[in-house]
C-alpha cells in the first residue's frame with residue numbers, strides 16, 4: 001500500500017501517467033479479488049467497507065426492481081448494516097419479512113422459502129453470523145430461491161453478507177449461487193475503510209452512491225487506491241492460508257469450549273456447536289453480567305467482546321441471541337472470544353483460567369452462585 005500514499009499518488013480516473021499507474025494497480029487488485037471469488041473482474045465493485053456493500057446491495061437491487069415487486073426477505077440475525085437498510089426501505093414503502101433462525105442460530109432454507117411472496121425481489125441472508133459464528137446454508141437457500149424465481153419467471157436477487165466468513169470459508173460465488181456478496185477488508189487482515197461488493201453480471205442494480213462514472217457507473221467516487229491494493233493482497237493471502245488457518249483455529253476453539261465447559265458451571269455455548277466458524281466461541285454464563293467480565297478480561301490482557309453493542313451506560317441485549325429465543329437477560333450477557341491462527345494453546349489455557357476465575361469472583365461478589 002505504501003507507494004500509493006506517496007510517490008505513486010495519481011488519481012486512478014485521470015489520464016496522466018501517474019493516474020494510469022494507479023489505474024493499473026486498481027485493475028490488478030480487481031483481478032486478484034475476482035480470482036478468489038471465482039468471478040469476473042468486471043463483477044467486482046470496490047466500496048468503503050461491509051456497511052456500504054450491504055447498504056448498496058439491498059437498496060440498489062430493491063430500487064432497481066421496485067416496478068416488479070416491493071418485498072424483501074431477510075433474517076433477524078443480520079448485521080445492522082443489512083437490518084437498518086431494510087428498515088430504511090420499509091420507510092420508503094417496501095415490505096420486509098424478517099425470518100427467525102432456530103434455537104441453534106441456523107436459518108432454514110424452508111423458512112426462507114415460506115417467506116417468499118409473488119412480490120419478493122430481494123433475499124439477503126448472511127453467510128456466517130458475526131456474533132455466534134453460525135454458518136448459514138446459503139447454497140441451499142439460493143437454490144430454492146432461484147428455483148422458485150425460474151418457475152414463476154421472475155427475478156429475485158440473492159445477496160449474502162460474507163463479511164465474517166472471509167478467510168475461513170470458501171467465497172466461490174458460483175458454488176454459493178449468489179448475485180451479490182459483501183466483503184470488508186479489515187476482517188481478513190486488510191486495511192480498514194475498504195471493501196467490495198461482488199455483483200453478478202446483469203444483476204438489476206440502481207446505484208445509491210451517484211456522481212462520477214467510477215466502478216462502471218455502479219459506485220461513484222475517486223478510488224481508494226492504497227486501500228484497494230491492500231485489500232486485494234490481504235484477500236489473496238487469507239484465501240491461500242484459509243484451510244491451514246481454519247484447522248489451527250478449530251483446535252483452539254474446541255480447546256476453549258472444552259476448557260470453559262469443564263471449568264465453569266452453568267456455561268451455555270450459544271449457537272450450533274459445530275456448524276460455526278472455526279474462530280468463534282460465544283458463551284453465556286448464568287448470573288454473570290458481560291460488562292464486568294469484559295473489563296476484567298481487558299485488565300488481564302485479553303481482548304474479548306460481548307455479542308451485543310456496548311455503550312458507556314448500558315449493554316444492549318443482542319438482537320441475534322433474542323432472535324434465537326433467549327431471554328433478554330441472557331442476551332445481555334454473552335461473551336464472544338475469537339481466536340486467530342497466530343494464537344497458541346497456552347494462550348487459550350490462560351484465557352480459560354482467567355474467565356473461570358472472573359466468573360467465580362463475579363458470582364461470589366453478587367451472591368449469585370448457584371444454591372445447591
Ligand SMILES: Cc1ncc(COP(=O)(O)O)c(C=O)c1O
Pocket residue numbers: 048049050051052054079081126128129130161163164184185193195
Ligand atoms: C457481518 C458483518 N456485516 C457487516 C459489517 C460492517 O462492516 P464494516 O465495519 O466494514 O462497515 C460487519 C462488521 O463487523 C459484520 O460483522
